Amino acid sequence: MFSRYKKPGQTPAAKPTTAPVENPTQPAAEQAKVVRRAEAPKASQSPTEDKAKKRKQRLGEIKSALHRELLDNLNLAALENATETDLRQEIVSIASEALEEMGVVLNREERNTLNQELFDEVTGLGPLEPLLKDDTINDILVNGPQQVFVERDGKLELSTVTFKDERHLLRIIDKIVSAVGRRVDESNPYVDARLQDGSRFNAMVPPVAVDGSLVSIRKFKKDKLGIDDLVNFGAFTEEMAAYLQAAVSTRLNIIVSGGTGSGKTTTLNALSSFIDNSERILTIEDTAELQLQQLHVGRMESRPPNVEGKGEVSPRDCLKNALRMRPDRIIVGETRGEEVIDMLQAMNTGHDGSMTTIHANSARDGISRLENMIAMAGIEMPLKAVRNQISSAVNLIVQASRLQDGSRRMTSITEITGMEGDVISLQEVFRYQRVGLTSDNKIIGHFTATGVRSHFSERFRMWGYDLPTSIFEPIAAE
Ligand SMILES: Nc1ncnc2c1ncn2[C@@H]1O[C@H](COP(=O)(O)OP(=O)(O)OP(=O)(O)O)[C@@H](O)[C@H]1O
Ligand SMILES: [Mg+2]
Numbered sequence: 269m270f271s272r273y274k275k276p277g278q279t280p281a282a283k284p285t286t287a288p289v290e291n292p293t294q295p296a297a298e299q300a301k302v303v304r305r306a307e308a309p310k311a312s313q314s315p316t317e318d319k320a321k322k323r324k325q326r327l328g329e330i331k332s333a334l335h336r337e338l339l340d341n342l343n344l345a346a347l348e349n350a351t352e353t354d355l356r357q358e359i360v361s362i363a364s365e366a367l368e369e370m371g372v373v374l375n376r377e378e379r380n381t382l383n384q385e386l387f388d389e390v391t392g393l394g395p396l397e398p399l400l401k402d403d404t405i406n407d408i409l410v411n412g413p414q415q416v417f418v419e420r421d422g423k424l425e426l427s428t429v430t431f432k433d434e435r436h437l438l439r440i441i442d443k444i445v446s447a448v449g450r451r452v453d454e455s456n457p458y459v460d461a462r463l464q465d466g467s468r469f470n471a472m473v474p475p476v477a478v479d480g481s482l483v484s485i486r487k488f489k490k491d492k493l494g495i496d497d498l499v500n501f502g503a504f505t506e507e508m509a510a511y512l513q514a515a516v517s518t519r520l521n522i523i524v525s526g527g528t529g530s531g532k533t534t535t536l537n538a539l540s541s542f543i544d545n546s547e548r549i550l551t552i553e554d555t556a557e558l559q560l561q562q563l564h565v566g567r568m569e570s571r572p573p574n575v576e577g578k579g580e581v582s583p584r585d586c587l588k589n590a591l592r593m594r595p596d597r598i599i600v601g602e603t604r605g606e607e608v609i610d611m612l613q614a615m616n617t618g619h620d621g622s623m624t625t626i627h628a629n630s631a632r633d634g635i636s637r638l639e640n641m642i643a644m645a646g647i648e649m650p651l652k653a654v655r656n657q658i659s660s661a662v663n664l665i666v667q668a669s670r671l672q673d674g675s676r677r678m679t680s681i682t683e684i685t686g687m688e689g690d691v692i693s694l695q696e697v698f699r700y701q702r703v704g705l706t707s708d709n710k711i712i713g714h715f716t717a718t719g720v721r722s723h724f725s726e727r728f729r730m731w732g733y734d735l736p737t738s739i740f741e742p743i744a745a746e
Contacts, residue, residue: 330372331382332432335389337366359386393463394440395429396485400467406487407529412480413437419529422674434480441471441481451575460555460572463488468555486529492537492559503531504678505715507739508698511681511722514733515664516542519597519621520724525634526668531676532625533557533601535668539623540599547621550593552586553601566593583607587614600624606645608638615661631665631682631694638662652690659684659692663724669700673711685723695720697740716743 338359350358360383367374374382388397399408399418407419413431417424431437445452445459452459457476461469466488473481493501495509504512515522516539524539526532537558543549550566551558558567568590573580583600584607590598591614603611603624615622628634635658642654649657667680679700685693697720702713719742722728728735 327374327378327382328430328432330367330370331385331389332436333370334363334366334382334386338362338386338390355391356383356387359383359390393444394436395431396440399427399429400463400465400485400487408483408485408487410437410481410483412477412482414480422670422676434474437481437483438473441473441483444469445471456575462555466556468557486557488557493534495538495541498534498538498678501676503535503676504698507717508678508681508715510735511697511739512539512666513542514728514731514735515724516540516621516623517544518724518727518731518733520663521615521620521661522623522664522666523603523634523638523662524623524625524666524668525628525631525637526625527627527629527670530670531668534676535666535678536599536601536623536625539666543597543621547596548594549597549599550590550595551599551601552583552590554583555601558599558601560599566590566595584610587611590614591619595619597621597623602626603638603641605641608641609645609647612638612642612657612661616657631667631680631696634665634667635684635692635694655690655692656687659687665694671711673709675711677715683723695723697722714743717741 363383363386364379385394388394393400395416396408396410399405399416402418404420405418406422407424409417409419409424410431411417413434413436416427416429416431418427419425431440441452444463445461447464448461450459450461452471452473454473454475457474458470458472461471463469463485468486468488470484471481493503495512498504499506499509522539524532524535526535537560540549540558540560540562543560543562545562545564547562548564548566549560549562550568551560552568552570554570556567556569568586570583570586571579571581583603583605587598587600587607587610591610596619598611598614598619599622600607600611601624603626611622611624626634626637628637635655638658639651639654642649642657647654662684665680665682665684666678667682668676669679670676671679677700678698680696681698682694682696685695687693696718698715698717700713701716702711704712706712717740719740721740722735725735
């Protein structure tokens, strides 16, 4: 077989074996500590299911053997300049030659799938590739080699994708993290990274991950959901959007609160679209996810310490530095630690209109989280002073929630109106009112104003946002 991409001097493909694929980059010690998932007892399977499973297993073995074959035979240096068509052709010809030698006959569909999987193994992230390409998937969650969950439409489902074994999964993890100059092994068992396409990636490997490596990927959406999309999806109403536009434009300080994956970043991103193009915005994130459309945006990404424990640039470092960079507004992707102090100070001292997110289940809970963060940062301040600081810094808390039916909604918009004695006073302006559940477990409910007059009505009016009073009238349940 003639091949431009074949290593020079290679003899024709040696008889492939079905031995597991070795990872050339994986240290031997790591390869040795492969953790196998305990096989759960299975219900007895029908003969057809059993046959299909055996066939899948056999195909998996063939694929591993062929992958090894490809890595042995392809000239990886020449590959860098190869076009996709050339590479695909190459894979097809090496694979069919090897299959022939192995005496394996596959139908056209199996052959096509195999060739695509081999292509993904060589150039991409193997079994993860089809999931990464599938735009209907938001999250990919791997619990060891045999279990890959995906999130579609807010619901988690088990995918049919599996890895051959833990070593295969580790090899893919290693490929991802080494591409960004990081390492993951027994001494650094977990790692955060950003994939080439911008997706957020986290992995934790054995022995800390008990049943095999754990991987979580939050897919990067090229077209982030905008205000109109969110209104169309029923995440909030047009009236709420009009209120939020006034809030952002008149430079209220806003915190988006919510649980994991509840849509905080998406909401923050959508809110930022109301910021005027003439303003200088600085963003600080652990993994750059925000996609601001304005002209004048400076993006910062904090950095964990390297393998030697050096080189850390914390969100607080970024925030302190940002204050020297003449920002009009600062947007912090998530406040979860000592940076809270600087965030509140920034909000209090001329950078009004700043925004951030926190993990909390309600506005009141969000305030407690802020208080805890301040206490944990080692700031010795009486509680009342802490609350004063919070109440004068934060104007609005927007609650994002993922409801039990998978839908994501803005379940509350709450204003901070000041202090009453030792307590921060809050007033809810809009809320999502749940009224019941359909037979297929979909939540029935509607958004409504609570009937209170916004604390910021005057401010809105002064800035030219004369919101009609009807926006603030409650909607009676049907
Ligand atoms: N209202 C919505 N309708 C449908 N999908 C949404 C909605 N809001 C967010 N999503 C999708 O849900 C996923 C999670 O959203 P997002 O990243 O904003 O959550 P998060 O709260 O910031 O998560 P994390 O806690 O992991 O940072 C994303 O893929 C996003 O596109
Ligand atoms: Mg987020």
